[in-house]
Amino acid sequence: MPKWTKPKMLTDATLSFCPGCSHGIATKLVAEVLDELGLQSKTVEVASVGCSVFSYNFFNCDSQQAAHGRAPAVATGIKRVHPDKIVFTYQGDGDLASIGLAEIVHAGLRGENITVIFINNAIYGMTGGQMAPTTLIGQKTSTSPFGRDPKKQGNPIKMCELLATQTGPAYIERVMVSDYANILKTKKAIKKAFEYQIAGKGFTMIEILAACPTNWGMNPPDAMQFIKNDMAANYPLGVYKDIGGDK
Amino acid sequence: MTKKVLMKGNEAIAEAAVRGGCRFFFGYPITPQTEIPEYLSWRLFEVGGDFVQAESEVAAINMVYGAGGAGGRAMTSSSSPGISLKQEGISYMAMAEIPAVVVNMVRAGPGLGGIQPAQSDYSQAVKGGGHGDYKLLVYAPATIQEAVNLMYIAWDKAEQYRIPVFILGDGMMGQLMEPIELPPMKQPNDPEKFDWATTGSHYGEGRRIINSLYLKSEECLQQNYRLQAKYREIEKNEVICETIDCDDAEIVLTAYGSVGRICKSALPILRQKGIKVGLIRPTTLFPFATKVFEEVANKPNVKRFLTVELSAGQYNEDVRLAVNGKKPIDLLSRMGGEVMSAEDIVEKVMEVIK
Ligand SMILES: Cc1ncc(C[n+]2csc(CCOP(=O)(O)OP(=O)(O)O)c2C)c(N)n1
Ligand code: SF4
Numbered sequence: 240m241p242k243w244t245k246p247k248m249l250t251d252a253t254l255s256f257c258p259g260c261s262h263g264i265a266t267k268l269v270a271e272v273l274d275e276l277g278l279q280s281k282t283v284e285v286a287s288v289g290c291s292v293f294s295y296n297f298f299n300c301d302s303q304q305a306a307h308g309r310a311p312a313v314a315t316g317i318k319r320v321h322p323d324k325i326v327f328t329y330q331g332d333g334d335l336a337s338i339g340l341a342e343i344v345h346a347g348l349r350g351e352n353i354t355v356i357f358i359n360n361a362i363y364g365m366t367g368g369q370m371a372p373t374t375l376i377g378q379k380t381s382t383s384p385f386g387r388d389p390k391k392q393g394n395p396i397k398m399c400e401l402l403a404t405q406t407g408p409a410y411i412e413r414v415m416v417s418d419y420a421n422i423l424k425t426k427k428a429i430k431k432a433f434e435y436q437i438a439g440k441g442f443t444m445i446e447i448l449a450a451c452p453t454n455w456g457m458n459p460p461d462a463m464q465f466i467k468n469d470m471a472a473n474y475p476l477g478v479y480k481d482i483g484g485d486k
Numbered sequence: 487m488t489k490k491v492l493m494k495g496n497e498a499i500a501e502a503a504v505r506g507g508c509r510f511f512f513g514y515p516i517t518p519q520t521e522i523p524e525y526l527s528w529r530l531f532e533v534g535g536d537f538v539q540a541e542s543e544v545a546a547i548n549m550v551y552g553a554g555g556a557g558g559r560a561m562t563s564s565s566s567p568g569i570s571l572k573q574e575g576i577s578y579m580a581m582a583e584i585p586a587v588v589v590n591m592v593r594a595g596p597g598l599g600g601i602q603p604a605q606s607d608y609s610q611a612v613k614g615g616g617h618g619d620y621k622l623l624v625y626a627p628a629t630i631q632e633a634v635n636l637m638y639i640a641w642d643k644a645e646q647y648r649i650p651v652f653i654l655g656d657g658m659m660g661q662l663m664e665p666i667e668l669p670p671m672k673q674p675n676d677p678e679k680f681d682w683a684t685t686g687s688h689y690g691e692g693r694r695i696i697n698s699l700y701l702k703s704e705e706c707l708q709q710n711y712r713l714q715a716k717y718r719e720i721e722k723n724e725v726i727c728e729t730i731d732c733d734d735a736e737i738v739l740t741a742y743g744s745v746g747r748i749c750k751s752a753l754p755i756l757r758q759k760g761i762k763v764g765l766i767r768p769t770t771l772f773p774f775a776t777k778v779f780e781e782v783a784n785k786p787n788v789k790r791f792l793t794v795e796l797s798a799g800q801y802n803e804d805v806r807l808a809v810n811g812k813k814p815i816d817l818l819s820r821m822g823g824e825v826m827s828a829e830d831i832v833e834k835v836m837e838v839i840k
Binding site: 247279282292305306309317318324343349426 | 508512536541542546550552553555556558574577578627677684685688689694700743791
């Protein structure tokens, strides 16, 4: 494993995430990619509402904090004023797939030239472990204490599948950060998404299957296993859309 | 003097926005303001701007948040039900101090209400509207020309105070056609000139953050103090209010917006009947023309007030606060999209002075 050095696109602020939380990994991966693509002084981040709400303190670039679910709309506003700049959102699953469903779908349909980093941890982390739209069938949360029952609480939403059926999005991939090999794959996917944005290809979204050990009630190694065995079984990994080469 | 052109209210407002520097519009269709987005959907592209028909009013106001926070001159327009949906975003913009312009062509409510003119969004516009302690700079034009003049300076004021500016119109004004004089095109705005805008050009130490979150109560308190100080400054500097014939008036009418204009046309009729009548017509609703009301209420010649509004007395609440019991106040109110005529006002005056 190569020695890790702090990317320039990360500030010195201490990450506010719990031990074993995938937000830390994802945040660092995005910062590394921004470094590698030389996007300092060219980027605006849009923070969402969830455990990543303070991401404006972590990314070393201009940033706007958006209302719950509205990050893709805020990013749209920024991108329309500065089409030559790189704009990305960093959103949790409650933010993106529940309250912000309309905003993410329509940003995708418009082919808005932004990148969305979507952290799917199947739970509402920040508010203390309530059911998310992505919570698995049978999964216990503080508002589905008997396990999610589709008859009562509906079914989990598959965002990559949903967006990939539409015209507009350019690149959609689902990855996970359960182990070193998959973390590298995740970084590759993130990099590709930003490269597409630089090339002006349009809307890109990377869904990252992620752990919330705190609210899953697991230790970090078990949480990594849960991503691999349970999350990935319900949310298959892979490229769901890729318009490829020249648009 | 420039040549006058005949224009519909909504289109004149849209053109004045462009001339005032607006380059970005985000909105969602709703009667009676739809001519504003329709006009800007082609006009903005002529001047190198951009236009997005958003998926909802919620999305639209958040696009304005993003664009305004990035230093662009951005706006949205809507009518009452749509403005209710925008309140979350407006509250965030107030706290994050984002300059932008929001137009409300008010229709009758509550609920889906009706599409006829009303003033029943007064409290929502003037008292904040969304959650938290905040104010907007609220302009209530009475004529299309006044609306044009206010749109023209709206972004200057919004940027000066880093505050959303709110234009409170009504369906009547939007649909009316009038000859107006259009101001010249302003120089385009450069987002890089602001020391707060997230243009993406900053990295490390100099990076900018647009944010409304202050989890530490002491920091949240300080930000609230900053906002309140700004509102006091606005109260000091930005009041616009027209008074007519209050020096000898025995009864003083007060109304804003289109109703102010109807009141104006009742004045000569009443004077002809030998009734000494005056008018206070505020153009800014926040800041409220409290001093004007105080001065007029202190005049010995003034015996009473008559508030005229297209709502149940929302505006009258502020009139009563400003008059502060010095003189009696009557209310002529219409709701539901019914508009009073000058004759109705004359009749009411005759009734209350009996
Ligand atoms: C309008 C609104 N409703 C509810 C909330 C409360 N809230 C804050 S974070 C959150 C859930 C976030 O969950 P998710 O997006 O999955 O992110 P995570 O915390 O798991 O990273 C909720 C419901 C809010 N801030 N605003
Ligand atoms: S609560 Fe969950 S998602 Fe939030 S920081 Fe902790 S582990 Fe991460």
